[in-house]
Amino acid sequence: MRKITIVGPDDKVALVKELVKAILGMEIVEVKDMDSIEEFQRKSPMERLDFAIRRVDSEEGLLVNRYDFAWLYAAIQYELLKGIKAFYSVESFRQYLIIIGIKNIPSNSSITGKYSCLQCKYPNWKFTDKRGRCTTEEQRRINVVKRFLSLYYKGK
DSSP states (O other), X not given: OOOOOOOOOHHHHHHHHHHHHHHTTOOOOOOOOOOOHHHHHTSOHHHHHHHHHHHHHHSTTTOOSGGGHHHHHHHHHTTOSTTOOOXXXXXXXXXXXXXXXXXXXXXXXXXXXXXXXXXXXXXXXXXXGGTTSOOHHXXXXXXXXXXXXXXXXXXX
């Protein structure tokens, strides 16, 4: 048996006590650690891509606009993801998003328009739709890709 000491505010301790009462009738069948980075990296590139795109789409506040998928498309087209070949077209990327279950996919013109405003190499991207000055919006777009790359390579 393990003994656990919890130090916290009274209201939180009361909550923990209630949880302990509820847990007493439960049985732990299996404790499983999350995949390590090495285990995640042994998955196929397409499995990792599917995971990364779904996760980016589901993280609250990351994709502010649906056209933010253009930055993911750009990362793939610029071959920032080892093992993943560029899509033939924006439409083939959109079809892939549909296949993996992404909802509210932006139009071809929306992705194409944002993709065409990219200049320079990642991570020093500049955006012609932002008049050349570094803005918080530009940094946000770059951060979307940073998070996407992290999810693809590390799974977290």
